[in-house]
Amino acid sequence: MTKRFAFSAVLPFLLLSQACTPEPQPPAPAVAPKLILHHARVFTATGGADAEAVAVGADGKYAAVGTNAEVLALAGPDTQVVDMSATCPTPGVACKVLLPTWDDAHTHMVGFNPSDGILNDPAAFLPGDGPTLEQVQALFRQALAAQKPDGSGPLLPKGSRLVAYVGTSFLTDAAATRDALDSVCGEDYLCLARGWSGHGTVAASPTLTHCGLSDTQPDIPGGYYERDASGRITGKLHEAAEIRFLRCWIGEASDEQLAGLMKAYATTAVKYGVGRVQDMSLGMEHARAVRVTQLAQLPLRARVMCLPGSEGEACTPFDSPTVQASGTKRFADGTPFERAGCTSRPYQDAPWTSGHCNWTDAELESFFRQQLAQPAGPESQVLVHAMGDKALTQVLDAMEATGGAAAWKGRRLRVEHGTMLYSANDVARASALGVYVSQQGNHLAFVDPVDGVPSYAKRFEGDIFVQMDPIRSLATAGLHLNFGTDGVGFPISSYLDLALTTTHPMRPGEALPMREALVAYTRGSAESAFDEDKRGSIQVGLDADFQVPTVDVLQEGLPFTAVASAMAHATFIAGKPVWDDGSLTPEGGWRQ
Known part of the structure; x- marks a missing residue:
């Protein structure tokens, strides 16, 4: 009454x-x-x-x-x-x-090595299927066939680094392996195919050897190497295994080169109104990422979040007026684009797979307990990339198994993306556990540029597709929202993200009102980093x-x-x- x-x-x-x-x-x-x-x-x-x-x-x-x-x-x-x-x-x-x-809660300022010979522009096809294996081989073949202007020999010296950007067509092709790249690149060039989404890499044999990966390289928690029937790695690297590889591939650049990439990123970002980036380095160990971020003397603030490439890597916190270091990110799965997002039902266009969960329940719970043993705050904050509904359920199960709301409520665990956080039960559990969800506006408009079909509509049956990428319903359920652009190497306009968040082309009913979206992009992102008493x-x-x-x-x-x-x-x-x-x-x- x-x-x-x-x-x-x-x-x-x-x-x-x-x-x-x-x-x-x-x-x-x-x-x-x-x-x-x-x-x-x-x-x-x-x-x-x-x-x-x-x-x-x-x-x-x-x-x-x-x-x-x-x-x-x-x-x-x-x-x-x-x-x-x-x-x-x-x-x-x-x-x-x-x-x-804007407090851009999810960025990757460094996405490549300045020495890379990049053969194609992913903007020409993302988020579509991208080039086929044959087309990628043709890109490498054409680059290697180029001659010096005077005709005295190959334009590219031996040992040159060549990168082709790829999408689903290549990454999900069982024949797209190191052997397929070796057949074109031979033993004298370092060839690499990188997924445009930042998830999924295929390296040629000389490239693997260059970065110290053996034919029987053991998996590491949070990632894996695809293997053939004999156990030999095929050259396909996923999540933490890919991060470990990129520590070599990108990390061979000097501190000054990497700082230059960061400075270029930030110099453009401030033109979009960005005041801080919460950055996850793809190519540097945590200590080096902190050092290089300071060296860059960025025109904005930066939070460096640890992205471990090995279990023993230290995620040491750091704090200054312009550069902070805190939080640890892990990968529970991949993305639906390469069909590595871990789902409860098979992919519609590949019914033989439901993706891949990167952790066992015991491994994830062990990591959570390690973080819970530290005082609550930004230093011990957990950030988990989880896009598939099964991966999200696994994260929530692990939170409940390690203390539930009593242990987690004030720790602000962040789910990065939360693409398939839509079941009423999991949404209620996430709210009770105090989960923060970091969403990206540009992820709401993934449409194949060739046929105009939404990318996720190809991957999933209709009853799943119509529930994906919730935003407004999560806010209504009491979850804490924050937003980031997920720019990799180049900044994405926060205003473009704002426009997409407030319209949600795929699900207009899930769009946020403008003022709520503005709060999520500013105070919400600051709160997600325990900084609401300082900025936002x-x-x-x-x-x-x-x-x-x-x-x-x-x-x-x-x-x-x-x-x-x-x-x-x-x-x-x-x-x-x-x-x-x-x-x-x-x-x-x-x-x-």
Whole structure:
């Protein structure tokens, strides 16, 4: 029975109290702020009403957030005061929006070795089937046949590294093995076929030898080497086994080269309004990834998450104002694209397989217990790549077997992707266990560019496909959402992801309202890293990391293309501009 009568009886008194008592404001800063931006629409990501102005202190944190009058009253003689409506159609009427910077919760800044001879562009076919084995062999054959301009011999010297990007056609072809690459590349070249999704690699024999992998290389937890009937590895590497290989393949680059790749990635990312990347290095041991990230002197913040290539690798935490290191990621399965996502039912287009779970129950529970033995916090946080429904069920089973909600509720275990987290039972269990789900907007639009058929509709029967990639229903069930772009080597626009998250082309009913999506991309991602008390929203005392988008994303009825093509006019980290397209630059420039 509701308490409607009792509430209605006291409502007039509540309204009177609110009318007579102004909302408490934080105390005015003792020292005048260094920067004030006013006459803007300030989306704070706190769940409260939008503000009109912000003030930034000399410490790079928000000194005030409120109305124009409240914030402008704090200005001192040395405060830079910027009217954000100066370039609006009607000066004095806000038309510019301030948002927290994106906290991109899932990235891979380094995706290749700068010495790689890349033979094709995966953008030409992803997320489609990609080139066949014969077409890949033709790519290698053509590259090796190229001659020097003077005709004095092969253009490529022996030992050259050649990479072809592939998709499902190649990775699921039983004949696409090291032997098939050897037949074209021979013994003198290092040939490699890499899955466009970052999952699945096929290496030629000289390439395997170059990276120290024997014919009978033992599997490692969280990954595996495909083998023929004799036990010899076929050259196909999956998950942790692939990560271990990439430590050699990518890791042969110098620190300076890898730092350069990171810097290039971040320099573009800030133009999309990104203030932090939560990065998972594909080609470096954890300690080196932390060192190289510092060396890169990125224009944004970075969280380096450990991606172990062996059981003995140390995931040592690190903390500085711009670079953090915390959390450990493991792979419960692969992806549905190469049919390695671990599912409870066979794949529709390959009924002989249900994918592959990378861990036994005992192995996964052992890893969880190791993490639970450490104090709760970002350092011991677990991140699990799990896309198939069987892999997701296994993760939840392991959580319950190692203490359940009492042990896990505050540890913020992150499921990366959660593509098939749709069963009512598993969703309820995930909510009770305090699971955080990291989703990627660009994963919601996987359509084969050749035939226009959704990629997952090929893999799964209709009753499964219509439940995939839930978002809104997970939020309704109480799960914590955060978002990342999953960019590999090159950044993906967070605005494109935002447009897809708020429309969900495959399942419009699962789209998030704009404001909820904005929170998930900012405060939600910060919370997923235990950082909500430092950044992710616009509040007094938090890091002044904010952006000014080229489009008012808070405007009702904004077309998809307007959001998807948006960028940032300016991006600020700790109150200082790290990107500025010049359209908002005050006379005399921004004061540092």
